[in-house]
Amino acid sequence: MLPSRNTLIxxxxxxxxxxxxxxxxxxxTNYI
Incomplete structure (x- = not known):
């Protein structure tokens, strides 16, 4: 299993x- 999915999540x-x-x-900030 690659840790890329865990890092993405x-x-x-x-x-x-x-x-x-x-x-x-x-x-x-725009409203006020």
Whole structure:
């Protein structure tokens, strides 16, 4: 088994909350 799949899942799990908070911050800054 290659560890690339595990790394991809780990990257997605850590990248999704970051992207969500960044987009929320962007929307919040534009709204105000």
């Amino acid at each position: 780990l990257g997605l799990t850590s990248a999704i909350p970051t992207f969500f908070s960044a987009s929320w911050m962007f929307f919040f």
